[in-house]
Amino acid sequence: MSRPSPRMLTVLRNEVLTPHMRRLVLGGELSDFPPGCESANFKLLLPRPGQSSIALPPFAEMPEAERPIVRTYTLRHFDAERGEIYVDFMMHADHGPASAWAASAAPGDRVGFAGPGAPKFVDWQADWFFFAGDMSALPAIAANIERLPCEAKGYAVLDILDPADRQALPFPEGIAVQWRVNPHPELDSNGLVDAVKAKTWLPGSPAVWVAGESGAVRAIRRYMVGDRVVPRDRLYASGYWQIGMTEDRHQIEKRKNSQ
Ligand SMILES: Cc1cc2nc3c(=O)[nH]c(=O)nc-3n(C[C@H](O)[C@H](O)[C@H](O)COP(=O)(O)OP(=O)(O)OC[C@H]3O[C@@H](n4cnc5c(N)ncnc54)[C@H](O)[C@@H]3O)c2cc1C
Known part of the structure; x- marks a missing residue:
């Protein structure tokens, strides 16, 4: 499967799942988003402090300072009918840029999304x-x-x-x-x-x-x-x-x- 093109998505909802897990529901142009890729990982692209926009890959020619912060997350669920992606963020103690972003992200916030890759499913034929x-x-x-x-x-x-x-x-x-x-x-x-x-x-x-x-x-x-x-x-x-x-x-x- 070839990797889909990177895209910009918008925060639709920020839900508390459990005390240390937040679900960010993201939406945007998802008509070409591959179905059945839950469990696959993708790259979340976040603005660096002071950046007003988020660059999308490829980054090869781009100076380090202009590239976004990149973190890896898992596609929890894709609802093709509603055009929604669910991503569950653990709220870990040493907040890094990604968990801090998820803690305060509000509807309308923008985020870059590159992926997903291949699903990480177990072999269902196992005993x-x-x-x-x-x-x-x-x-x-x-x-x-x-x-x-x-x-x-x-x-x-x-x-x-x-x-x-x-x-x-x-x-x-x-x-x-x-x-x-x-x-x-x-x-x-x-x-x-x-x-x-x-x-x-x-x-x-x-x-x-x-x-x-x-x-x-x-x-x-x-x-x-x-x-x-x-x-x-x-x-x-x-x-x-x-x-x-x-x-x-x-x-x-x-x-x-x-x-
Ligand atoms: C394939 C893949 C899929 C992933 N999917 C998910 C996912 O769906 N949901 C999810 O929440 N995470 C997921 N992760 C883990 C996530 O990428 C890391 O936790 C990442 O470091 C978070 O970025 P940050 O900016 O919050 O913290 P960073 O800036 O990377 O790290 C800051 C500090 O926090 C510590 N830290 C980082 N993660 C944790 C943690 N989980 N528990 C305790 N301390 C931590 C680091 O050791 C460091 O000291 C995935 C990682 C991979 C490689």
């Missing part, structure tokens, strides 16, 4: 499913959960900041859900790793989907590949952010580590 992640991964996990066959079994281990951040998602009965409260993921994300390792391994071939803080995701990927021998085509493991790093820094580190 069972293992989802793990923190609130940054919840939008993509929720999009997966909504599509699971009703006889699906397995686990979901989900870190939230507060008990009230639990969301009513349509988990099939066979998925054992553990909501874990970790009020300070910016200090320590290891509890998620321990909780994943504590689950009794089920027979058959699982599809594993894990995202969140990079250190935790790396440790879970090692466990899944090394100890549980999950084949790589049944494993999605992606660091969505890293303790102590802005996204710009985290992306540079990711590129270095993949070379």
Whole structure:
């Protein structure tokens, strides 16, 4: 699938989903927006302080200072009939430009949108499913959960900041859900790793989907590949952010580590 052209969108609504999750509903020219891409990521383009307009890619020829701030988010839902896109923003403690923007965005505000890429769905043919992640991964996990066959079994281990951040998602009965409260993921994300390792391994071939803080995701990927021998085509493991790093820094580190 080729990537759709970047576009400008407008904030239609800013809703509080749970104490630390906001849903921004965006609208605009979406007639060519690809359907069925929930769980895919896209680039959110925000103005730098003092900028009155937002440049859209390509940025190759553009001086650094004129480029917008770029952050990665997940397409939670696309309603083609109403022409609406839902994006769920975790309100993390060390507000960066994106979460600060989402906290105060008002109807009529403009934002750049580049993407979406390919959806990040599990392999529905797997014998069972293992989802793990923190609130940054919840939008993509929720999009997966909504599509699971009703006889699906397995686990979901989900870190939230507060008990009230639990969301009513349509988990099939066979998925054992553990909501874990970790009020300070910016200090320590290891509890998620321990909780994943504590689950009794089920027979058959699982599809594993894990995202969140990079250190935790790396440790879970090692466990899944090394100890549980999950084949790589049944494993999605992606660091969505890293303790102590802005996204710009985290992306540079990711590129270095993949070379
Ligand atoms: C493929 C992909 C999809 C993503 N989808 C979503 C999504 O749908 N919803 C969502 O909320 N996030 C999502 N994220 C994570 C999001 O891109 C990062 O949290 C990003 O750093 C937020 O930008 P910011 O400007 O708020 O903070 P930044 O300026 O990037 O960071 C500022 C500080 O906040 C800390 N920080 C960043 N994120 C978190 C966090 N989640 N918890 C605790 N501390 C944090 C950083 O370590 C840094 O110290 C996704 C990331 C990727 C790679």
